[in-house]
Amino acid sequence: MITVVGTVVSEITYKHGEDGRTNAFFRINSTERRYNTALGDWEDGETLWLGVSCWRKLADSVKTTLSKGDPVIVQGKLRIRHYEKDDVKRQAFSLDALHVGLDLSRVQSLGSAPLVEPRAGDLAEEPVPF
Numbered sequence: 001m002i003t004v005v006g007t008v009v010s011e012i013t014y015k016h017g018e019d020g021r022t023n024a025f026f027r028i029n030s031t032e033r034r035y036n037t038a039l040g041d042w043e044d045g046e047t048l049w050l051g052v053s054c055w056r057k058l059a060d061s062v063k064t065t066l067s068k069g070d071p072v073i074v075q076g077k078l079r080i081r082h083y084e085k086d087d088v089k090r091q092a093f094s095l096d097a098l099h100v101g102l103d104l105s106r107v108q109s110l111g112s113a114p115l116v117e118p119r120a121g122d123l124a125e126e127p128v129p130f
Contacts, residue, residue, distance in 0.1 A: 003075045004050060004095065005103060006030035014063045024059035027051050028072060051094040052076070062100055071106035075099040 006028035013025045032045030052074055054062045066072065076097040083090055 001075065001098075002078050002095070003073065004028065004030050004048070005073050006048075006050070006071075008066055008068050008070045008072055009049075011068055012063055012066055014059065021056060022059040022063075024054040024062040025051065026062070026066065026068075028074060048093070050074075051092070052097050052100070053094065054097045054100060058097060058100060062097075065102075066100070071103040073099075073101050073103050 007030075008026055009029050010027040015023045015025075017023065027049065029047050029049050031047040033042055034045050035041075036043050074095055074097050076095045076099070079094045079096060081092045081094065083092065
C-alpha cells in the first residue's frame with residue numbers, strides 16, 4: 001500500500017461493466033520538491049506518472065468530485081506492468097485506489113467570504129462556547 005500526493009493530469013473516464021461494476025480511471029503526476037542549499041531555493045526533482053483505477057462507490061464519487069488539475073492524495077496498491085515496445089523493455093506503473101481525496105493544503109481558497117449570507121436571526125449576540 002502506498003500514498004501518492006499529486007495532481008490529476010487527465011480527464012476522468014467512467015465506465016459501467018457488464019457485471020454492473022463501475023470504474024473510473026485518471027492519470028496523476030507527482031513531482032519531488034527538494035531544497036537546494038547551494039542556491040537557497042526549492043527545485044523540482046523527478047516526476048512520477050501513474051494511472052489510477054477506482055471501482056464501485058469510489059468510482060462514483062471520483063466521477064462527480066474530481067477534475068483535471070485538482071490536487072489529490074491517493075492511497076492504494078501499486079501495480080507494475082512489464083511490456084516491450086520497439087524491442088525495448090519498459091515498465092508502466094498504476095495504482096488500484098482504495099482512497100482518493102482532494103489535497104486541501106493545495107486547493108485554491110474561496111476566501112473569507114461566507115458561501116451563504118447569514119440572516120439576521122441566524123447570528124447569536126454572544127459567541128456560544130463549545
